[in-house]
Amino acid sequence: MTARAWADTVPIEPYLLVIFGATGDLTRRKLLPSYYRLLRRRNFADVGKVLGVATRDLTDAEYRKLATEALVNAGIDGDEAARWCEEHLAYQPVAAGFGALAERIREIEGDGGLVGNRVFYLALPPTVFGDTVEGLGSVGLHRSSGWTRLVVEKPFGRDLESAKRLNGLIHRWFDESQIFRIDHYLGKETVQNLLAFRFANTLFESVWNRDRVEAVQITVAESLGIEGRAAYFEKAGIIRDIVQNHALQVLSLVAMEAPVRLEASSIRDEKVKVLRAIYPLAADRVVRGRYTRGRIDDVTVSGYLEEEGVAADSTTETYAALRFEIDNWRWKGVPFVVRAGKRLPRKLTQVAVSFHEPPVCLFDTDEACQVHANVLYITLQPDEGFDLAFDVKQPGEGFVLRTRTLHFRYADVFGELPGAYETLLADILCGDQTLFVRADEVEEAWRILAPVLDLPEAPEDYPAGSWGPPSADRLTGGSGWLVP
Numbered sequence: 001m002t003a004r005a006w007a008d009t010v011p012i013e014p015y016l017l018v019i020f021g022a023t024g025d026l027t028r029r030k031l032l033p034s035y036y037r038l039l040r041r042r043n044f045a046d047v048g049k050v051l052g053v054a055t056r057d058l059t060d061a062e063y064r065k066l067a068t069e070a071l072v073n074a075g076i077d078g079d080e081a082a083r084w085c086e087e088h089l090a091y092q093p094v095a096a097g098f099g100a101l102a103e104r105i106r107e108i109e110g111d112g113g114l115v116g117n118r119v120f121y122l123a124l125p126p127t128v129f130g131d132t133v134e135g136l137g138s139v140g141l142h143r144s145s146g147w148t149r150l151v152v153e154k155p156f157g158r159d160l161e162s163a164k165r166l167n168g169l170i171h172r173w174f175d176e177s178q179i180f181r182i183d184h185y186l187g188k189e190t191v192q193n194l195l196a197f198r199f200a201n202t203l204f205e206s207v208w209n210r211d212r213v214e215a216v217q218i219t220v221a222e223s224l225g226i227e228g229r230a231a232y233f234e235k236a237g238i239i240r241d242i243v244q245n246h247a248l249q250v251l252s253l254v255a256m257e258a259p260v261r262l263e264a265s266s267i268r269d270e271k272v273k274v275l276r277a278i279y280p281l282a283a284d285r286v287v288r289g290r291y292t293r294g295r296i297d298d299v300t301v302s303g304y305l306e307e308e309g310v311a312a313d314s315t316t317e318t319y320a321a322l323r324f325e326i327d328n329w330r331w332k333g334v335p336f337v338v339r340a341g342k343r344l345p346r347k348l349t350q351v352a353v354s355f356h357e358p359p360v361c362l363f364d365t366d367e368a369c370q371v372h373a374n375v376l377y378i379t380l381q382p383d384e385g386f387d388l389a390f391d392v393k394q395p396g397e398g399f400v401l402r403t404r405t406l407h408f409r410y411a412d413v414f415g416e417l418p419g420a421y422e423t424l425l426a427d428i429l430c431g432d433q434t435l436f437v438r439a440d441e442v443e444e445a446w447r448i449l450a451p452v453l454d455l456p457e458a459p460e461d462y463p464a465g466s467w468g469p470p471s472a473d474r475l476t477g478g479s480g481w482l483v484p
């Protein structure tokens, strides 16, 4: 049974969801609306309460008002939202201390007839992850008479050392079976579908290896810039922000062996084996870029160095192309090239798998062989779907080849897909860890990227609205970037 089927059909036990960072951007824009939609999908057959925790000194009523506004902004009816918030939400300022928090939790559980099942969701600035976990542990909130789960948002550390430290600190109080590290990409239907595509269909499995695959390219492109988040992005850069988590998670799902069973530990075992088979990246396997002023959708946008809060001598990259090699029997010698960037021409997350060209070319012209490699494009967002490119003979005299594609689009068949946070919240409440990142996965990803995290050189310029610095093309081994 897949994680999604599990989440939709299994009744959720009574619980208390404690959200640290209850007034923040993530909670208001994503968590509360997704949680509400999840409950609505399940006909409000919910048995849970929510306790918001943040630094400001709010009353329950003030917090309910803030939460109602967040739900209304997400398109939910105001009366319905206000009623639900009144019945389900409470608030506790963190300044009251963890002892008072424990007391408040017991009070809500007593009043609501809850049985001690608790989720602590850390939607917090990463700088306070550690203190919050310590606070919970110090007053015994890491255990209860029911189950206790800890959800940790990304970023999980900023390098191998800090990730190990954070894992160590969390493991002092919580064991791995209680920890849900979020990479919201894993909640996307299309990312989960990589598993279905690979392991429910035998057609591709027999060609999914070094004998048939020439190269794999993974693109995670955004047309947006840093959207006023210079304070965060200056310290992160695109390698920390996107490659360490989303891109390497997608790479693992594309490259992993079939799990023994479709459950969390088997799947995560196979994903981490892929990461273990990748050597730390040499600096010559990376091209870093930084956008300059340019045009996207006919609008002129500023360069990175012109953005408010960016240092004049910044060396932060807004683009990176990286060439990974997986040193195992299936993939030895096949480049996995990842590119991720901001201010690229359009939003696109896509995996392109190109297959070898035929060993002999029967269809040559005077100048060159006309045959093109077959390419499978898996588009994870937007316009989710698959495209398989192959050559056909153009009708008429002679042999003139044309590349055409078979298409499949989710929207044509399934309509709107559920949001990633809806999926992830359901799985947290059901206790299914399949779509969450294990401690060893996080650490392996940081290990691979360690040599290229803080390179001192300024990144190469690329104009906003282009696909990044042209020098990144060399990482594709001459085939160029594949886009359908």
Ligand SMILES: NC(=O)c1ccc[n+]([C@@H]2O[C@H](COP(=O)([O-])OP(=O)(O)OC[C@H]3O[C@@H](n4cnc5c(N)ncnc54)[C@H](OP(=O)(O)O)[C@@H]3O)[C@@H](O)[C@H]2O)c1
Residues within 6 Å of the ligand: 020, 021, 022, 023, 024, 025, 026, 027, 053, 054, 055, 056, 094, 122, 123, 124, 125, 126, 128, 132, 153, 154, 155
């Ligand atoms: N925003 C997104 O779209 C997004 C996407 C992916 C991941 N994330 C991750 O989610 C986390 C939160 O991001 P955000 O954008 O929501 O940040 P944010 O808007 O700055 O909100 C931070 C929240 O944390 C609260 N807070 C700060 N220190 C606290 C403490 N010691 N104890 C309890 N609450 C405390 C703040 O309370 P006050 O408001 O009362 O000060 C506020 O509610 C970060 O780890 C971020 O990387 C965010």
